[in-house]
Amino acid sequence: MAVVVPPAALNVRFCALFWAIFAVLCSVSGGDVIGYGYRVASVTGNDVDGLEAVLEVIQTSTTYGEDIPKLSLQVSYETNNRLHVHITDNDNARWEVPQTLIPRGQEGNSRRIHKLAKDNIEEKPASSELQFSHTDDPFGFAITRKSSGEVLFNSTPSSASSNFNAMIFKDQYLEISTSLPTNSALYGLGESTRPDGFRLSQGNTYTLWNSDIASSTPNINLYGSLPFYLDVREGGLSHGVLLLNSNGMDVTYQSGYLTYKVIGGVLDFYFFAGSSPLSVVDQYTQVVGRPAPMPYWSLGFHQCRWGYKNIADITTVVNTYREKDIPLEVMWNDIDYMDNYKDFTVDPVNYPASELRKFVDQLHANDQRYVIIIDPGIKNENNYSTFQHGMSQDIFIKETSGDPYLAQVWPGPVYFPDFLNPKINSFWTTEISNFQEVIPFDGLWTDMNEASNFCSGVTCAYPTDGACPGTSDLTDCCLVCSNDGATKWDAPPYQINNSNDQRPLGNKTIATSAIHSGGIMEYNAHNLYGLSEAIATNMALKSSLGKRPFILTRSTFVGSGAYAAHWTGDNAATWNDLAYSIVSIMNSGLFGVPMVGADICGFSGDTSEELCNRWIQVGAFYPFTRDHSDIDSTRQELYIWDTVAQSARDALGLRYRLLPYLYTLIYEAHTTGAPVARPLFFSFPQDATTLGVNSQFLLGQGVLVSPVLSSGATSVSAYFPKGTWYNLFNLSQIVSVEDGSYQNLAAPLETINVHVHEGSILPMQDAALTTTAARKTPFTLLVVFPLASDSTDTATGHLFMDDGEEIDMEVATGKSTVIDFEASRSNEGIHISSTVTSPDFALNGGWTVQTVTVLGSSSSPSNILINGNPASSSLNVTVSYPVVEISGLSLPIGNPFKISWET
Numbered sequence: 001m002a003v004v005v006p007p008a009a010l011n012v013r014f015c016a017l018f019w020a021i022f023a024v025l026c027s028v029s030g031g032d033v034i035g036y037g038y039r040v041a042s043v044t045g046n047d048v049d050g051l052e053a054v055l056e057v058i059q060t061s062t063t064y065g066e067d068i069p070k071l072s073l074q075v076s077y078e079t080n081n082r083l084h085v086h087i088t089d090n091d092n093a094r095w096e097v098p099q100t101l102i103p104r105g106q107e108g109n110s111r112r113i114h115k116l117a118k119d120n121i122e123e124k125p126a127s128s129e130l131q132f133s134h135t136d137d138p139f140g141f142a143i144t145r146k147s148s149g150e151v152l153f154n155s156t157p158s159s160a161s162s163n164f165n166a167m168i169f170k171d172q173y174l175e176i177s178t179s180l181p182t183n184s185a186l187y188g189l190g191e192s193t194r195p196d197g198f199r200l201s202q203g204n205t206y207t208l209w210n211s212d213i214a215s216s217t218p219n220i221n222l223y224g225s226l227p228f229y230l231d232v233r234e235g236g237l238s239h240g241v242l243l244l245n246s247n248g249m250d251v252t253y254q255s256g257y258l259t260y261k262v263i264g265g266v267l268d269f270y271f272f273a274g275s276s277p278l279s280v281v282d283q284y285t286q287v288v289g290r291p292a293p294m295p296y297w298s299l300g301f302h303q304c305r306w307g308y309k310n311i312a313d314i315t316t317v318v319n320t321y322r323e324k325d326i327p328l329e330v331m332w333n334d335i336d337y338m339d340n341y342k343d344f345t346v347d348p349v350n351y352p353a354s355e356l357r358k359f360v361d362q363l364h365a366n367d368q369r370y371v372i373i374i375d376p377g378i379k380n381e382n383n384y385s386t387f388q389h390g391m392s393q394d395i396f397i398k399e400t401s402g403d404p405y406l407a408q409v410w411p412g413p414v415y416f417p418d419f420l421n422p423k424i425n426s427f428w429t430t431e432i433s434n435f436q437e438v439i440p441f442d443g444l445w446t447d448m449n450e451a452s453n454f455c456s457g458v459t460c461a462y463p464t465d466g467a468c469p470g471t472s473d474l475t476d477c478c479l480v481c482s483n484d485g486a487t488k489w490d491a492p493p494y495q496i497n498n499s500n501d502q503r504p505l506g507n508k509t510i511a512t513s514a515i516h517s518g519g520i521m522e523y524n525a526h527n528l529y530g531l532s533e534a535i536a537t538n539m540a541l542k543s544s545l546g547k548r549p550f551i552l553t554r555s556t557f558v559g560s561g562a563y564a565a566h567w568t569g570d571n572a573a574t575w576n577d578l579a580y581s582i583v584s585i586m587n588s589g590l591f592g593v594p595m596v597g598a599d600i601c602g603f604s605g606d607t608s609e610e611l612c613n614r615w616i617q618v619g620a621f622y623p624f625t626r627d628h629s630d631i632d633s634t635r636q637e638l639y640i641w642d643t644v645a646q647s648a649r650d651a652l653g654l655r656y657r658l659l660p661y662l663y664t665l666i667y668e669a670h671t672t673g674a675p676v677a678r679p680l681f682f683s684f685p686q687d688a689t690t691l692g693v694n695s696q697f698l699l700g701q702g703v704l705v706s707p708v709l710s711s712g713a714t715s716v717s718a719y720f721p722k723g724t725w726y727n728l729f730n731l732s733q734i735v736s737v738e739d740g741s742y743q744n745l746a747a748p749l750e751t752i753n754v755h756v757h758e759g760s761i762l763p764m765q766d767a768a769l770t771t772t773a774a775r776k777t778p779f780t781l782l783v784v785f786p787l788a789s790d791s792t793d794t795a796t797g798h799l800f801m802d803d804g805e806e807i808d809m810e811v812a813t814g815k816s817t818v819i820d821f822e823a824s825r826s827n828e829g830i831h832i833s834s835t836v837t838s839p840d841f842a843l844n845g846g847w848t849v850q851t852v853t854v855l856g857s858s859s860s861p862s863n864i865l866i867n868g869n870p871a872s873s874s875l876n877v878t879v880s881y882p883v884v885e886i887s888g889l890s891l892p893i894g895n896p897f898k899i900s901w902e903t
Contacts, residue, residue, distance in 0.1 A: 032063040034175065037138035037166030038071060047133050051075045054090055055139050064173035064493040071169055073139075075132050081273035081283055083130040083143060087169070088266040095265050095524040097246050098420070101531055102288055102559045129273040138166040143271045145239070152231065152239050153178045153271060163257050169267070172492045176267060177259040178241075181233070185691045186258070187679075188229035189251050190587050191222045191556065193568075195576070197694035198583045198679055200229070202255050207497045209248040210527050210555050212452035212508060216572035216604065218580070220500050223450055223569050224556035225527040226591045227251070229258075230280055236685025240272035240280040242287065246527045246557065248496045248505060263492050264524055277682045278674055285592045285673030289562030292538070293670045294595050295548045296804025297369050298443070298565070298624070299662050300329020300771045301652055303638075304371075307631035308336050310350035311359050317637060318363070324639040327652045327769045330369040332445065332626070341410035343374045344386050344435040353438050360440050367772035369442040371550065376449050376533060377407060377414030386431050387415070395421045397522065398515045399459055400485070405514045406460045407453040408479050412469040413462065416451055416510060419532035420525060421517035428536045433544035443550030444537055446564070449530040450555045451510055457481025458490055458511045489513045489523040530555025534563040547805045552624070561593035565624050573602025573633065578615050579709040583694055585622060589675025595666070596677070597624030601636045609641040610711060610749065616644060617752035618707035620651035621699060623662070623676040643749060651752055653767040654728060656774045658703070660763040660799055665700045667800035670809050676700070683757075684721040687740045693719050702757035702784075703728070708747045716747045724786040725755035726855050731883050736787055758786040758856065761797025761821040775804075778850035779893055783823045783832060785856030787882060790827065793856070797821040799893075801842050817842035817894055823854075829902040830854060830861070834893075842894030851887040852899060858882065861901035866891070868898065 036059040045051035055071040070090035078084050088094050130152075134141040140156025155176050157164055164177035180186075186200040189208070195218045200206070208225035215222055227243040243249075247264035272283035285291065303321065308314050314331055321328035337356065339345035346353050360370045378387050378396070390396055396404040396415040404415040417424060432444070455477035462468055468478035483490065490513045495502040505512045505523070512523040525532075534553045541549035551564040560566065568584040571577040581598035588596035600619035601612040607629075616638055619625050629636050638648040655662070665676045675682070678698045680690035696706045696718055704725065706718035721740040727733035735743050735755065745753050756762060761784065766777035785793045802809065802816035811818055818837040823830065832852060836842070860879045864871035864886070878885040891897045 033061050034063045034173075035061050035067055035165065035168035035170070037168070039137040040134070040139050041070070045075075047075075047131070050077050051132075055087075058138060065170040068169050068171065077125055077128045077130070077132075079283075080125045080127050081129050081279070082287070083128065083132060083271045083273075085132070085141065085143075085269040085271070086266065087167075087268075095247070095520075096268065097244055097265075097528070100420075101528060101535065102244070104287065129275075130271055140166060145237070145273065145275075148237070150233070150237075151179075153241060163254065164259050167267075172263050172488065173494045174262040174265070174267060175260065177257050179257050180231075182256075183234045185232040186229050186253065187232070188226065188587070188590055190226040190591060191224035191584075192220060193218045193222065193580050194583050194587075195219070195580065197692065198586055199692060200253050202253055205250050205252045205497055207248075207250050207500075208527065209496060209498050209505065210450040210509075210530065210557075211499060212448065212450050213499065214572070214604065215569035215580075215584070216574070216577055221498060223554045224530070224560070224566075224591075226556065226558055228284060228558055228591060230277060230590060232277060232681060232685065232691060236276065236681065238274040238277045238280050238685065240274065240284050242270040242272070242284060242558065244268040244270060244287075244558070247524060248498070248527070250496045261494065261496070263494055263496060277685055278672075281590065281592070281673045281675065285561075288559040288592055290671065290673055291561040291592055291594050291669040292563055292565075293548055293809030294565065294666050295443075295550050296659075296663055296775070297329055297771050298550050298595070299659055299666070300656075301327045301620075302330040302332060302371070302624075302626035303328055304332030304334060304626055304628040305631075305635070305637075306334035306336065306629070308333060311352075311355050315359060318368070320637070320639050322366075322769065324645050325769070326638055326645060326648050327656055327767075328368065329771055330371055330442070331363060332371045332373075332628070334373050335375070335410055337372060340379070341375075342379045342381070342384060342386070344431050345384075346439065356439055364440070367770040370440075371443040371445055371552070372439070372441050373445040373447050375409055375447055376416055376451055376529075377409035377411065378417060379411035380406065380413045380415055389427060389431065390415065390417060393423050393427050395423050395427050397510060399511070400487070400513055400515060401459075405510060406462075406479065407451075407510065408455045408460070408469070408477055409448060409452060410474060412474075413479060417533075418516045419529065419536050420520055424536055425539055429540040429543050432537070432540040436544045442545075443552070444541065445552045446530070446533055446537055447554050449533050449553060451529050453509050455479045455481050456504070456507045456509075458483045458486050458506065458513055487513045489521055492523075527557055531557040531560045531563075534560055538563040542807055546807075548807050548809070556591070556593060558591065561591070561595070564593075565595035566593045567596065567624065567626065567628075568598040570603050570630075571599050573605040573607035573611060573629075573636075575611060575709065575711055577602055578611065578618070579695065581622075582618070582697055582707075582709075585677050586675070586679050586697055589623075589677055592673055594669040594674070594676040595623050597622035597626055599626065599628040601627055601629065602633075603628055604630045604633060606634045607636045609643060612636055612638070612641065613644045613647050613749060614708050616648045617651050618705060618709075620648070620655045620752075621677075621705045621754065625652075625655070647750060647752070650729070650750070654754060656767040656771070657764045658699075658762070659771060659774055660765055660779070660801075661700065661703070663804070664763070664798055664800045667809055668700070668798075680704075680719065680721060684740070687721050689719060689740050690721060702760040703762070704755045704757065706745065706753040706755070708752075714746070714748050716745050716753060717742050718745050718753060719743075720755075721757075724758040724784075724856065726784060728754045728756055731853075731855060732880070734787070734882065756782065756784050756855075758784050758793070759795050760784045761795050761823060763797060763799040763819075763821070771804075778848045778890075780851040780853060781821065781832070781849060783852060783854045785823075785825050785854065787856055788858040792824060792826045794825075795823040801845070801847070803841075811838050813838055814840045814844075819893065825856070827903075829900060830857065832899045834896050836894060836896050839894040843892060845894075847893045849889055849891040849893050849897070851885060852889065854884045856882050857884040857903065859903045860884070861886070861903065864899070864901040866897070866899055
């Protein structure tokens with residue numbers, strides 16, 4: 001049997017002993033053999049340039065179904081750092097993720113197809129960092145990093161250590177594994193809440209099947225399915241692996257190997273060479289889609305609660321935030337505003353349309369925004385216009401009989417829109433646009449879109465002897481449901497570990513035998529429902545608002561970040577959930593959904609003053625920052641407790657000062673895929689300790705957040721990679737380490753530790769109660785050097801500016817400006833300069849750089865020059881080691897400038 005090794009050392013050996021080991025290995029608990037693998041029957045092309053091959057099954061097995069007799073293999077070198085391996089049925093079409101959801105036909109957002117037919121050959125890239133190799137009998141393949149010879153993925157079992165099977169491919173069961181070296185550090189494979197930390201743990205199975213399970217429940221499949229992982233190895237060398245498959249799956253991580261067990265579709269692998277963590281995410285988001293641009297206002301603070309009784313209630317909340325001098329950018333409504341929980345309606349008593357519109361108009365007059373929830377289920381009610389429109393346009397998911405699939409959610413019996421239906425965009429856009437004319441909301445929150453269902457059954461019907469919903473809990477199923485007529489799609493031969501107990505796939509969701517437009521089965525498309533709804537909603541908001549849309553989605557798939565933000569779902573008001581939030585947010589950024597947050601102070605259960613205090617201190621630095629709570633919990637607006645209010649003013653005050661930096665990170669995410677909130681190893685991949693840091697995160701390259709995550713703590717042990725770090729709340733508080741080390745930091749109740757690393761230049765503005773007010777203030781540049789040294793030190797920073805609402809977030813004359821800042825320090829002095837691209841927008845806005853603050857300076861400046869000319873005597877120069885501040889500059893930020901002085 002062959003062990004795949006780097007091509008230069010490929011040495012195919014066969015071992016008869018392997019087959020004895022293999023027969024045991026491929027069995028189910030020592031019983032029936034699952035499969036015997038495949039052999040190569042024919043090949044066109046070669047490993048070096050790309051190939052097509054036909055694979056034939058070595059020996060058939062009926063465990064989990066019949067083996068597919070012949071497979072088609074395509075290997076494409078798409079770019080110099082991306083390799084595509086596609087395996088499917090050679091004779092029959094199989095389900096694949098639709099191109100309409102994740103386009104893969106154009107370079108820059110997907111694969112480049114390399115056909116090897118004689119009349120249609122596309123050459124591979126001039127060079128590739130990845131190399132494919134394979135064995136013939138049994139078939140297996142490996143992906144190798146060419147520059148180092150390191151094997152990154154190897155699906156061929158070793159006769160010496162047969163820990164996993166050769167590839168198995170049946171209609172409803174696909175299995176493939178890869179060996180892994182001991183120095184692999186894996187991240188990804190979501191979505192689940194992980195007490196073990198960000199790094200994947202050996203011995204765990206990660207199940208991917210979108211489910212409405214509270215995120216306060218750890219180690220279980222949650223709202224999203226994200227079959228992508230990052231592998232970081234010695235020295236920080238990193239690569240990524242995406243299995244583009246929407247079917248349910250178990251991914252088991254054991255010592256020395258990783259195994260996929262998938263219940264349908266194809267094996268559609270993308271391998272990303274990296275070699276840094278950031279470059280892996282860059283390459284990955286080129287395929288699944290770059291993160292969506294976010295409106296500037298979405299970076300402000302958001303307030304929500306399920307249980308705001310009426311307009312007077314939310315008016316009081318908004319006014320109290322202002323009275324307490326706490327920033328509030330966006331007011332939200334959960335399902336309370338609706339008429340009996342029906343989408344695109346308002347409660348005529350508690351939220352009458354005319355009064356709600358006045359409320360929203362007042363928000364807008366105060367430069368604030370309004371976001372509302374919508375759920376996908378459309379109530380089955382004849383006099384309900386949205387239902388009537390859906391029925392007339394025939395856009396609902398159907399049972400196998402052809403009737404709309406009946407389910408139950410908050411309004412009672414509902415039908416679910418089919419977001420794969422070609423007519424859905426017209427229907428959805430019309431409903432959203434019509435409602436926007438009634439209530440001028442600014443964004444939409446798409447919840448319950450796994451899809452969640454309060455009932456379970458292949459078919460459901462109205463009860464004959466009672467109302468539905470009844471008078472009991474609305475989440476109690478009041479329909480009469482049956483599994484009569486269940487098909488193999490409702491009960492596949494292999495049961496993934498859904499909900500940690502192999503729960504049926506259709507439990508509390510749409511039956512997997514239900515049918516979408518074009519005959520697409522819910523079995524295949526289930527994990528795509530949230531993504532497809534986000535795409536339709538994004539398109540609808542662009543049409544109705546004519547502005548950059550803001551959408552918050554609960555359910556995700558790879559590519560969701562190209563259309564929506566995400567929150568981590570129904571967490572709880574516990575210290576554990578506070579700690580879990582950091583890992584969940586870092587995971588979301590890794591998956592290409594960088595605009596992410598957790599419900600601050602906790603959603604379910606009663607929070608406490610101390611917990612809410614600590615939560616706003618860290619939540620103020622989530623990319624998406626929102627306080628949200630459950631109807632049965634005590635109120636937890638940030639002004640409820642004086643100590644929490646003060647922490648909110650402090651933490652949100654720094655956040656609002658950092659808005660130009662955060663918005664630039666949104667631009668960076670949109671153009672490169674880079675997460676906004678990042679694990680430490682993204683900036684320090686060669687520091688092995690950072691691979692296990694779970695309680696801190698970076699904003700961008702160099703702003704480090706080190707929160708308190710336990711009750712009663714007055715200090716925090718925080719890890720600092722090498723270099724000089726300055727406390728952004730008190731610039732004289734410095735941590736300087738030659739090598740990375742843990743430091744004990746004072747953290748009394750009113751304190752959150754946020755540090756900036758040497759080499760950074762942060763563009764900042766003044767704090768304010770709204771982002772609009774903050775944007776009108778002049779700029780300060782914070783230039784960060786290490787503590788004084790004899791060497792030449794440098795710092796860099798960037799700034800992207802536009803109106804914050806233009807649909808496209810790009811460099812365009814008159815519509816945006818990009819500024820690059822550079823600084824250097826030597827024994828002779830300090831030099832700071834800027835380079836401006838597309839200056840008109842910034843110049844027309846009248847923004848100026850008023851202050852430059854330099855950290856790490858040890859002496860007073862002399863002979864200050866501005867653009868080569870002696871500085872005005874009116875400048876104000878303040879020196880307080882290690883800070884030098886020069887104010888009164890009034891330099892138009894849209895013009896390049898040079899500032900220098902001698903030390």
